[in-house]
Amino acid sequence: MKITQKLQQAQEDSSAPATFSFEFFTPKTSQGVQNLYDRMDRMYDLNPLFIDITWNAGGRLGTLTTEMVNVTTTVLGLETCMHLTCTSMKLETINQALDSAFDCGCQNILALRGDAPLDGSEFTGVFHYAKDLIRHIKSRYGDHFCIGVAGYPEGHPEERDVDKNIQYLKQKQDAGGDFIVTQMLYDVDLFIDWCKKCRVAGITIPIIPGIMPISTYDGFIRRAKWCEIHLPDHFLKRLEPIKDDDSMVREEGAKLVAEMCEMLLESGYIKHLHFYTMNLEKSCVMVLRHLGLVSKQQLVGMDTKPWRRSLNPNRSLESVRPIFWQNRKFSYIERTSNWDEFPNGRWGDSRSPAFGSIELSGHQLIRHTREKALSLWGFPTGIKAITDLTVKYLSGDINCLPWSDSKISHEIDPIKSDLLDLNRRGVLTVNCQPSINCCPSSNKVHGWGPGNGYVYQKQYLEFLIPTAKLDSLVQEINAINNEAEYHVLTYYAIDEDGDFDSNAKSASTINAVTWGCFPGKGVAQPTIVEKISFIAWKDEFFSILRKWTSLFKNDDDLKRDQATTFVDSLINEFTLVNIVDNDYVNQPNTRIFNVLKKLFPLKE
C-alpha cells in the first residue's frame, strides 16, 4: 500500500496517536543481514507504518537493497519504502531496481539525487537531479509508486540557502513527489519556520521529520556536524555533563528527543515521525516509550491472518498455510515462491503444489553462523541437553532453536507449563499451539483478522519421540479415541526414512486448526494440518538436524563427536509426530498432554 494512503487512513481519526516509521541501512555482512531481518521483524511488532531501506549505489550493495526489499515485502510482509539514488547510476541499473521493487509488491520509493562524488569529480549517470528520477519513475510506472523526496530544513551542505532549497523541493513535488522526509533535526524552531515557508511556497504534500535518536554523545555531535545542522543549547547543556556515561546519555537523549517530537506534533505540521534507527533498536524504542506510542495497538495495517501476510502480489490470494512452518517463515516463503496458485479457504486442487527443494541456494537451513550456533545451543550430547535447550527457549532465555527462527510467543502461555513439563520428561517438543475457543479477534495475544470477530484454534503439538515408543503412543491415542467414540485425537507420524502412520481418514484430509468468524464475512481458516505438507516438513526438519551436526565438525574435541553421534541418533532412531485435539470446547489442552505424560513418567 502507498505510504500516503496509509498516512491518510491513520489520520482519519484525529484522536488517534501519531504514527512513525523506521529506516534501516543495508548491512555489510550476510550474518548482519540475517540479524537485521530478525530485528526488522521484531521492530515491526511496534507497529510502524512502514520501514525504509537505504540505497547503496554500485556493485553488490545495490543488489542487496533490492534483495532486502524483496525479503521484507515478500517474506516478512512489511510495508517497505526503497531508497533509490540516481547519481552515477546507469539507466539500466535504475530500471532493474524499480522493476524488482514493482515485482515484489513494493509501492514506495524514496527518490534521491545521491551524494556528490567524494573526489570532487563531476556527477555521472543519466539523471542529475532527484526530480529527473521522479519524472522517469512516473513515466515508466504511472501512479504505481508513491514517491518520497528529501527535504533540507537547514539547507543542504552544497546549497546553504534555505529558500533555494525550498524552490528545489517545490520542483520535486511538481515532478510527482508524494511526501517529504527531512534531514535529521534537533532544532524545532528552525524546523517549524521551514515548514511554514514550505506551505507558503505551495508545498502541500505531507512533511515527515527525520528523527535521529541519541545513542552516544560522540555520535550525536559527529552526525550533527556532518549534516551541518544546528544543535540547540539545552541539548548540549543536558548531555555534556554526562557525556562519558553512555547509558545516561541514552536515557537523557531519549527524553530530549521525545520532547522535541512532542513539540513537532503540537505544531500541527507534523503527524508522523520517521526514525533513523542506524539499525539499532534500543534508543528508538526508548523515545517511542516516552511518547507513549509503543503500547498503543493501532488498527492501521493490522494483520488479516494469524501469520503476517506477504505483500508480494503473487501471493495476494494466499489464505492458508500449513502449521509446520509456523516458526520458519523464511524457508516456507522460499520453498513456495514458485507456486502459481496458493491454497485458499477451499484448498481444492491447489492445496499442496510441490514444495520447492530444501537445498535451494539462498535459503539457509540454520540462519546463524557456526560461532553463533555453537554459542546459542552448544553441543547437545543427549536427550536431556536438547530438551533443556527447549526449556530455555520456552522460558524465553534463548530466542531461537535450530528449527525455530523466532522467539517464543505469548500465544503458548496457556500451555507453557505443560510444555516445560513434557520436555523435562524427555519429550522434545518442536511446535505447538493451544486450543482457543471463541476468543475476541482483537485479543492482543491470540487475536488476528478484522475486529469484532471471534477466533478459534484446535490444540496442536509436534514432537520427537523414540521410534520404539511409537506403538505405545498410538495405543494410548486409540484408547482416548475409543473412549470418546470418535477420532478426537488425529495424529501423523513419520521417521526420516518416510515410514508413515496416521489415523486421518485419507491422505487428502485437511484439518483446519485455526479459524476465525468475522462480521459480514465467511469463515477464514488460515492454518491447516495435512499429510503432504507434513512430509515436506519432515524432510526439512531432519535436514536441519543434519545441517546442525555439520556445524560441530572441523573440531576434534570429544564432546563434539558425542554431540554429532547424539543428533545422528535423533535422525535415525526418532520419529516426528504431530497430534491435533479436535475438541476445542470440552477439556481442551488436556488430552494430548495426558497421553504423553502417561508414556513418559517423570523420573525423580
Add this chain to the structure above:
Amino acid sequence: MKITQKLQQAQEDSSAPATFSFEFFTPKTSQGVQNLYDRMDRMYDLNPLFIDITWNAGGRLGTLTTEMVNVTTTVLGLETCMHLTCTSMKLETINQALDSAFDCGCQNILALRGDAPLDGSEFTGVFHYAKDLIRHIKSRYGDHFCIGVAGYPEGHPEERDVDKNIQYLKQKQDAGGDFIVTQMLYDVDLFIDWCKKCRVAGITIPIIPGIMPISTYDGFIRRAKWCEIHLPDHFLKRLEPIKDDDSMVREEGAKLVAEMCEMLLESGYIKHLHFYTMNLEKSCVMVLRHLGLVSKQQLVGMDTKPWRRSLNPNRSLESVRPIFWQNRKFSYIERTSNWDEFPNGRWGDSRSPAFGSIELSGHQLIRHTREKALSLWGFPTGIKAITDLTVKYLSGDINCLPWSDSKISHEIDPIKSDLLDLNRRGVLTVNCQPSINCCPSSNKVHGWGPGNGYVYQKQYLEFLIPTAKLDSLVQEINAINNEAEYHVLTYYAIDEDGDFDSNAKSASTINAVTWGCFPGKGVAQPTIVEKISFIAWKDEFFSILRKWTSLFKNDDDLKRDQATTFVDSLINEFTLVNIVDNDYVNQPNTRIFNVLKKLFPLKE
C-alpha cells in the same frame, strides 16, 4: 449410493436397529405428484434407507416415473430405487429410462418382468424375463446400478410351484441381481421356510420382505386375494370382530404387522423391512412406532449439510447455498440446474452464476391448485390478514405459505415468540434463522454434518416493510451499529423495481450465516447471504405474490378484488429486507427484534 452398500454400512454395527424403506407409486394427477413429493420429503425425515418409485409402463406415466426419480434424487436428495419392467417395452424406452436414472444420479433399479397383458395376449417387447433386463443393464452400465429383483415366497400367480420360483430367482441372482424384494406377506412361517430354501439353493444376496400395513379390513382381504397369499388365522381372528371400525383396524393391524416384523427380524434372515406405503403415511408410521424404529436417530445417510444434499452427480461439489431459498428447494434446484459449477466453501468465481429464469416451465411459483391455495390462505385483504396467516404458519396450524413450501421447523423455536410478536405488530416475516453458538452437531434440532462437531449460526431475518418506513429502519440499524462501533447488523433492502440499499462493504461481500467445525476437517460454511442471489430471490418473491393474485381472478366477488388490490400494494409499496446479526456470541437474537419492535409499536 447403492442400496447394498447402504445395507452393509447399516449392518456393520450388530446392535444397530433394523433399517427400512418406503415404496411409492406414481400418482394420477399433477397435484397428486406435488403432494406426494411433500409426503416423501416428510417421510424421509423418518430416516428410511431409501425409497422406491414404481414403474408405469407406457405413455405419460412411464415418463412420470423417470421425472419423479429425477426430482426425488436431484431436488429432494432422497436415495431412490427406480422400478423398471420389460414386458411390452421397446428397447429404446428402456434405455431412455435407464439413461435418465443414470444422469440424475440414481444408482438403484428394481428390475421386473411386469404383468402379463390383461387380455391374455402374448408378451411383446424385446426382453421376456427380468433376467434378460438385468443382463442388459449389466452389459450397458457395468456395475453402475445396484439391481433389485422380485421374490415370490408363496409362489407367483402364474407359477404356483415354490421351488420353480426359487430356481427363477437363482437365475436372476446369477444374471446380476444384487438384492431381493419380496411380494407382500403376512405368514411368517411360510416366509422363513422360503428363506431357508433360498439359502439352500445358493441364493446369497440380501432378502428384503415386502410389508403391507393394514389400513382397512376390506383392503387387507382384497389385496391378499389378489396376490394369492396366505392370511394367518390370528390376523383374521383379531381383525374380523372390528372390521367396520377403520381406526380400530388400523390400530390392531399395526400391532399385528409389527409383531410379524419382529418375528422376521428375530429369524436372522431379515435385517431390513420394505414398506408398501400405498402413498399413505399413517399406518406405516404406526407400525414403525410399534417397532421402536422411528425415534432412533441413525447415522446412515445423515445429512452432511444443513440442507439436504442433492444426489445428482452434477451437484456433487455443491457445498454452499444462499439462505433465501431455505424454504423453496424446488425452485432453487430448478433455477440452478444448468450451473456448470457450484459455489463451494471458497465461493470464488463460481459464487453466483446466473440464476435461471423464474418463468421456466415445470416450476410452479405456487405449488398448489387454485382451490387448495384459496382454502389454505383465503383472500388476504390487508396486512393483518397476511400477518395472521404467518402467525398460523409459525404456530404450525398451516403447513405452507405462498413463499414457503415446507412446514415450519423446530429450528426456529428459540425465536418463535419474537417472530409471532413481530407479525402481530404488522411486520410480515418471510424467512429466518436463530443465532446458534457452539451447538453439538448431533443436536436433533440444530445439528447437521458429521458427529462430534459444533455448529454455529448468525441470526437472520427477512421481512417486508412499507417502503416509506425504510429510512427509519436504516436509522435504527445505524444507531445500533454506531453504538457497537462496527457493523454488527448487516442489511440488504430492495423493492420490486430493484431500488437497492445495503451497508455491506461491497457487492461481492459474502456473509456465511451457518457453519460447522468438525473433527479432522476444515470448517464447512454451507449457507450464505450475499447481494447477487438476494436480487434473484427478490424477483422470485414478488413473482410469487403476482402469481398468487392471479389465483384470485375469474371471480367477481368484492373480497377477491380487495385481496388483489392489497397484494398488489405489497408488491408496489413494500420493500424486502434482510438483516444479519453478526454477533452470535453476545446477546444473540435480540438486536434485530429490538430494531423492529421500536419501529412497529404494538397497538393495543
